Amino acid sequence: MAGEPVNKEPSKCLALTWFTTHELPDDIIEYPRAGLLGYLNGTGPLVEHAWH
Numbered sequence: 001m002a003g004e005p006v007n008k009e010p011s012k013c014l015a016l017t018w019f020t021t022h023e024l025p026d027d028i029i030e031y032p033r034a035g036l037l038g039y040l041n042g043t044g045p046l047v048e049h050a051w052h
Helices: 030-040
Strands: none
Touching: none
């Protein structure tokens, strides 16, 4: 796959930006953050997040 990412839903997404895993934006949605960090930390992409 080649080319640049394109924001196809500008009314739902402000921008497409690359971040390092240790410098994620403050306004990232909590459950994708938990899954991403679980994957990167080796605990797996499935994590219990705010499970009640």
